[in-house]
Amino acid sequence: MSFSIQEIAANAVQARVRIRHHIYQTPLIPARQIGHDNDAKVLFKAENFQFTGSFKVRGALSKLSSPTAQTRLITASSGNHGIGAAFASAVLSKELTVVLPKTVLQAKLEKIKSFNVEVILHGTETGQAEQHAQQLAASGSYTYISPYNDAEIIAGQATIGLEILEQLDEIDNVFISMGGGGLLSGIGSVLKTLRPQTKVYGISATNSKALAASIAAGHVIETYHLPTLAEAVAGGIDEDTITLALASSVLDHIIECDEAEILKAVKALATQENIIAEGSAALALAGFNKVANKLTGQTSVIILCGGNVEHDFISRVVCSD
Structure with missing residues (x-):
């Protein structure tokens, strides 16, 4: 589309x-x-x-407050989108999983975890984390949220x-x-x-x-x-x-x-x-x-x-x- x-x-x-x-x-x-x-x-x-x-919190709030974000959600990030999405999930009471590359900065990882979301570390760069999140969503357990393609x-x-x-x-x-x-x-x-x-x-x-x-x-x-x-x-x-x-x-x-x-x-x-x-x-x-x-x-x-x-x-x- x-x-x-x-x-x-x-x-x-x-x-x-x-x-x-x-x-x-x-x-x-x-x-x-x-x-x-x-x-x-x-x-x-x-x-x-x-x-x-x-x-990144602007886009995350826009998406998570929309009618299309009603089920269990999963997203991927290098860090900042993950922080924004985790914040949005907390204020909007949404269930969220965030996939991050193993190279994510520690400060960003800690901030994401502070919002009590599920975190998965996968790959060495953001594209690999995105592909993994998309694969998990394809199983039917999650609805995938792209950090940019939405x-x-x-x-x-x-x-x-x-x-x-x-x-x-x-x-x-x-x-x-x-x-x-x-x-x-x-x-x-x-x-x-x-x-x-x-x-x-x-x-x-x-x-x-x-x-x-x-x-x-x-x-x-x-x-x-x-x-x-x-x-x-x-x-x-x-x-x-x-x-x-x-x-x-x-x-x-x-x-x-x-x-x-x-x-x-x-x-x-x-x-x-x-x-x-x-x-x-x-x-x-x-x-x-x-x-x-x-x-x-x-x-x-x-x-x-x-x-x-x-x-x-x-x-x-x-x-x-």
């Missing part, structure tokens, strides 16, 4: 009504230093300040776009990290429907770029997945994912960033902006940094998608050369 960006935008309005009492409308924070050297106005949409530490999940993420348009009169560019494509498809659908002149940049980690490579190929392809600081956006995508068509229709530019560029962006957020963000959030800033010299006089919003980091991660980054 395919969806138009107009349908996603309309669904976002409905999703917002369902989830607004369970989420935090995150601030749009003007940068203190970043962008100033290029005379570019930069603002951070701080989903790292969301109740669960990432935007219109109601995407509509929840799209509520970020609605908030941005209320918080900011003019927006020239938005920079969004690319994983499975739910965040990109959601925000992009709202902006291209309501503010079509806004340029949408999708930022992909070189070490794990399934969606970017699939968009370039015009169909879903397999890619190698190497370790990345942006682990929350790592892993493969479903062959039938609706995000491929949606992302392709809203994207103006794709930028790839390597590990050194992501690390530099994490450090810049901490030292220049006093913002703690995980690698997947810093990835969006890394993409902005690569084109900042072309954006003089423009207003850009950088989506900080999450801030769930290990306790010593930021200290190591700040002290690095």
Whole structure:
């Protein structure tokens, strides 16, 4: 089944009504230093300040509050979607199992377990965890919830776009990290429907770029997945994912960033902006940094998608050369 960006935008309005009492409308924070050297106005949409530490709770609440989520549920995640889904299951009294790769960050694993959901560890990257959850659902014991390949999940993420348009009169560019494509498809659908002149940049980690490579190929392809600081956006995508068509229709530019560029962006957020963000959030800033010299006089919003980091991660980054 395919969806138009107009349908996603309309669904976002409905999703917002369902989830607004369970989420935090995150601030749009003007940068203190970043962008100033290029005379570019930069603002951070701080989903790292969301109740669960990432935007993923929006999509999870949207899905779990919908009529289609009535039976025993199972989902898969690299961590942040699992946290959001576990939180949603707790506040909405839903039974949930979360499948995670064995490489999940300990801090994210502990947070998921704190909501008393069943946890299964399987595989070494998110795509393998997703495939295992889908196999378990195929047995008939569960209803599977994709972390990105679901219109109601995407509509929840799209509520970020609605908030941005209320918080900011003019927006020239938005920079969004690319994983499975739910965040990109959601925000992009709202902006291209309501503010079509806004340029949408999708930022992909070189070490794990399934969606970017699939968009370039015009169909879903397999890619190698190497370790990345942006682990929350790592892993493969479903062959039938609706995000491929949606992302392709809203994207103006794709930028790839390597590990050194992501690390530099994490450090810049901490030292220049006093913002703690995980690698997947810093990835969006890394993409902005690569084109900042072309954006003089423009207003850009950088989506900080999450801030769930290990306790010593930021200290190591700040002290690095």
